[in-house]
Amino acid sequence: MSVPILKQGDVLIASIQSALSDQDLIELREDFADKIGRFRARGVVIDVTALDVLDSFATRTLRGIAYVGRLRGATTVVVGIQPEVAFAMVQLGLALDGIETALDLEEGIAYLNRTARRSPGYVR
Amino acid sequence: MSDEIRVPIEREEDVVIARQKGRELAAATGFSMTDRTLIALAISEIARNIISYAHRGEVTICRVDDGLRVGVLIVAEDEGPGIADIELAMRDGYSTAKSLGVGLPGTKRIMDEFELTSVVGKGTTVRMKRWLR
Amino acid sequence: MAELLEQRESLALMHQMGINSGAIDRRKQIVGLTQADVARIATVRDLVLRRIDDYAAAFFQHLAKFEEARPLLQNPALLERAKRLKIEHLHGLVSGDYDTRYVEQRIELGLVYAAAGLDNRAFLGAFLSLIKHIGADIMQHADHSPIDAFEAFMSLQKVAFFDIGLIVDVLVAQRERVIRQQQEAIRELSTPVLQLRDRLLLLPIIGVIDTYRARLITENLLESIRANRARMVVMDITGVATIDSRVANHILQTVTAARLMGAKVIVTGISAPVAQSLVSLGIELGGLDTVNDLQGGIEFAERSLGYTVLQGQPIDAPLNGVS
Numbered sequence: 278m279s280v281p282i283l284k285q286g287d288v289l290i291a292s293i294q295s296a297l298s299d300q301d302l303i304e305l306r307e308d309f310a311d312k313i314g315r316f317r318a319r320g321v322v323i324d325v326t327a328l329d330v331l332d333s334f335a336t337r338t339l340r341g342i343a344y345v346g347r348l349r350g351a352t353t354v355v356v357g358i359q360p361e362v363a364f365a366m367v368q369l370g371l372a373l374d375g376i377e378t379a380l381d382l383e384e385g386i387a388y389l390n391r392t393a394r395r396s397p398g399y400v401r
Numbered sequence: 402m403s404d405e406i407r408v409p410i411e412r413e414e415d416v417v418i419a420r421q422k423g424r425e426l427a428a429a430t431g432f433s434m435t436d437r438t439l440i441a442l443a444i445s446e447i448a449r450n451i452i453s454y455a456h457r458g459e460v461t462i463c464r465v466d467d468g469l470r471v472g473v474l475i476v477a478e479d480e481g482p483g484i485a486d487i488e489l490a491m492r493d494g495y496s497t498a499k500s501l502g503v504g505l506p507g508t509k510r511i512m513d514e515f516e517l518t519s520v521v522g523k524g525t526t527v528r529m530k531r532w533l534r
Numbered sequence: 535m536a537e538l539l540e541q542r543e544s545l546a547l548m549h550q551m552g553i554n555s556g557a558i559d560r561r562k563q564i565v566g567l568t569q570a571d572v573a574r575i576a577t578v579r580d581l582v583l584r585r586i587d588d589y590a591a592a593f594f595q596h597l598a599k600f601e602e603a604r605p606l607l608q609n610p611a612l613l614e615r616a617k618r619l620k621i622e623h624l625h626g627l628v629s630g631d632y633d634t635r636y637v638e639q640r641i642e643l644g645l646v647y648a649a650a651g652l653d654n655r656a657f658l659g660a661f662l663s664l665i666k667h668i669g670a671d672i673m674q675h676a677d678h679s680p681i682d683a684f685e686a687f688m689s690l691q692k693v694a695f696f697d698i699g700l701i702v703d704v705l706v707a708q709r710e711r712v713i714r715q716q717q718e719a720i721r722e723l724s725t726p727v728l729q730l731r732d733r734l735l736l737l738p739i740i741g742v743i744d745t746y747r748a749r750l751i752t753e754n755l756l757e758s759i760r761a762n763r764a765r766m767v768v769m770d771i772t773g774v775a776t777i778d779s780r781v782a783n784h785i786l787q788t789v790t791a792a793r794l795m796g797a798k799v800i801v802t803g804i805s806a807p808v809a810q811s812l813v814s815l816g817i818e819l820g821g822l823d824t825v826n827d828l829q830g831g832i833e834f835a836e837r838s839l840g841y842t843v844l845q846g847q848p849i850d851a852p853l854n855g856v857s
Contacts (some may be wrong), residue, residue, distance in 0.1 A: 296417045330420060332445040335503055337816035356796065360756035361438040363794040364749075367787045369442055369507035380763055383455055390794075435753060468552050534746075 280305050283310055288320040288389055289313065289351075290382070294327050302338040308346045320389035321346045323335055326357030333383065336371045343376045352377065356385040405463040408448075410479075411456075416448040419460045419511050426462050427473055431533055439532055440473060446504040447477040455481020455524065465530060472513070472532035483521040491517070512522045552706055554701075558637055565696050571689035572630045578672050578686045579628040585671060589664050590620045590685045596663040602653035603660070619643040626845040627693055640697055644704030654705055658698065665694050728759040733837050735764045735797075740773035748784035750842045752791055759797045766835040767792055770828050772803030779815050789822060797839070798823065802831035 279301060283290045289312055291305065309321060323339065325331065331339075343353035354377045358366075366372075379385040406426060408419040420441040425439040428454040444460060451458035458479025465474045484490050493505050509515040512529040548554075583591070594617065606612060623643060626636050628645035647657060669687045676683035688838055725747070728736045741747075758764065769788070774781065789799040800823045804812075825831040836843060 279439075288556040296421075298417070299413045310490070329424070330441045332442055332449065333507075334449055348402060358794045360760055360795070361435045361752065363756055364435055364752060365438040365442045365511070366794060367752075367791040368439060368511045371507070371512070372790070373794060378794050380760070380765075384763070384765070384796055437750075469550075 279308070282308055282362065284312075284316055284318070285386070286369075287316070287318050288322060288386060289316065289318045290322045290324070290386075292324040292327070292382075296328065296330075297335075299334060305397060306338060306342050309342050310349075313346055313349045313351050318351050319393060321351050321353040322382060322385040322389070323353065323355050324357045324385075325355060326359070326381070328357075328362065329359070329367055331358065331362050331371065333369070333371060336366070336373060339373060347375075352389060354379050354385040354388055356381050385390075395399060405461060408460045408462070410448050410451045410458045410460055410477075411527070413449075413452050416445055416452065418526075419448045420444040423460075423473070423475065425463050426464060427531075430464050430471055430473055432531075436531065436533075440475070443512055443529060443531075444475055444477075446492075446508045447475070447529075450504055451477060451479045451481070455479030457481075470532045472530050473510075474499045474528065474530050476529075477527040478524065479526075480524040483523055483525055484519040485521050486516075486520055487517060541638070541642065544638050544645055546640060547645065547704065547707065548641055549623050551703060553637060553641075555634060558633060561699060562632065565692045565693045565699070567632070567689075567696060571692055574682075574686040574689040575628055575693070576630055576691065577682070579630075581671060581675055582624065582628045582668060586621060586624050589624055589667055590617065592667045593620060593664040594611045595662045596660040597656055600653075600656050600659070602656040606647065606650035606652045609650055612646055616643065616646050616650070619646060623697075627690070627697075632693060632696065637700060640700040641704055643700045645708070646704050647701065648708035652705070654702060654706055657701065657705070661698060661701075663692070665691065725754050727755055729758075729762050729764075729769070730832065731836065731839070731841065733763060733765045733830075733839055735759065735762060735767045736775065736832070737767055737769045739769065739771050742775045743781050743784055745780075745784070748781075748788070752784075755788060756791055756795060759792060759795050764797050766798045766839055767797050767803050768828070768831045768835050770803045770831070771801060772805070772828065774803075777804075777808050777812065782812055782815075786822065800825055800826045800831045800835055802826070 280291050280293055282305075289309065291309070293305075296304065297305070312318065313321065321342065323342065325335075325339075328335070339353075339355055343355075346353045355373060356379045358378060377388060379388050406422050408422055410419060411415065423444040424437050424441045427440045430532060432440065444462070448460050451460075458477060458481065461474075461476040461478075463474050465472050491509065505517070508529070511531075513529040513532050514528075516528040517525070594607075594613075598607060599847050606616060622639060626632075626639060629636070668690065672687045672690075673680065678853060690795065726738070728738075730736045733760055734756075737751070737753065743751070755767065755769075759767070769785070771777070771785065777785075785801065787802070792799045802825045804824055804826070825834055833843075
């Protein structure tokens, strides 16, 4: 079960629909690595609204995706973490250090647009 | 004991099954949304440890009642290599190559009761409980 | 019908208090109640039953002397029930059967006293008076030797103490329940999240923050962030009673959780002494955005969201009502 990655301008978006297997998450990371390069994406939005739990493995994978993105010049934003999931993560001690977060898809893209305007090399 | 669910943990798909079952039982027991997520997370972490280290094991989830309160009991057992230095594994921030990392100390934090026994070469058992407030 | 509900309440309380047959046996053990006592009580049963109304009356007459019992005496419905249950009690006292049904009746009576807000001391005084009356009669009408009569009375006293244990436990349990409910209400009232502007929330925290309350505050805040699509939160802790390492930890957790939902939290109201004590406790507040005062925090949040506040000429316009 793979996750489709959509392109909107120079932003790549993936909506994780349900509990993914570890293999799916790894494939997602590789898929991102490939597409970020190919499409010269400057932003990545990963929507985890449908996930009812983010455990240490999922967190590590998201960090992995963000790292790969950063290496290729793209900013990653994770969106859609639900209140209970955020609470549970913090209680467990999981952190998404170095990854931006936003409320939802709309906010995530708005964030990328805001930061894009400020970054050098941005051409209107 | 009624309401006991056993989930064999052999593939990482089983981690998801175990935590879904845990979430269902927690809901049936009357836990809030937040607590259900915490319980699901705790199950996810220890089930993953089984896969990572022992490759095979079992998670048992059941409702408990001590006369005054109700709650859930989660037992994770495996016949893996065991943990040599338990104290080290339970220390916050400790992490091996496969990252026991946050798993154990964090899980202990979010459950009300947490008990880990391990014998090198024989296996590990984690027993944890969360009570309804 | 009403009786059925009352019975269910006493059964529920019994279950909650853990009073099963094992617990009842334990209570009997504690007062030293044995079969021998039951046999002795049987010898004075008829005597007690003859004057049952007088003894019940003595109980309530004693209560009437004290202000502390007024709530019960001035409540006709409860008083009526209490009197009926007291007669029932006295029957049971000499019945020789002190098991589940008997205990349930004690609990039921205890609930009536709790509902009337009867003071523990007033209850104990009245009960003592009642027992003294019974004792006096037993000694006066001692057919057998005075020693037998005395021993029969002492056996009865054991049951009396058994009863007192139950009634007092019920009164205490009920009082604790009320306190818990009040605490809950206070907690709910004291974690408001206010929307200051579009996307900007204000969370003033006042009072003591324990683990339970910290969790309530966090859950409330996260829900509000979602409902209001907030991007900024100003969390003011001026009113927080003590800020030790645990409280600081709670605050950090709340901030981190909010961040996971895309909201930035600005903490305001850390006074200089508090800041110093946190430093001396070695608490890392790096990564926490803090502003000294509430106004500064709100202004910072507004600017971050792109608001510019301009002050023009004041306008004296009525809102509602008459200006």
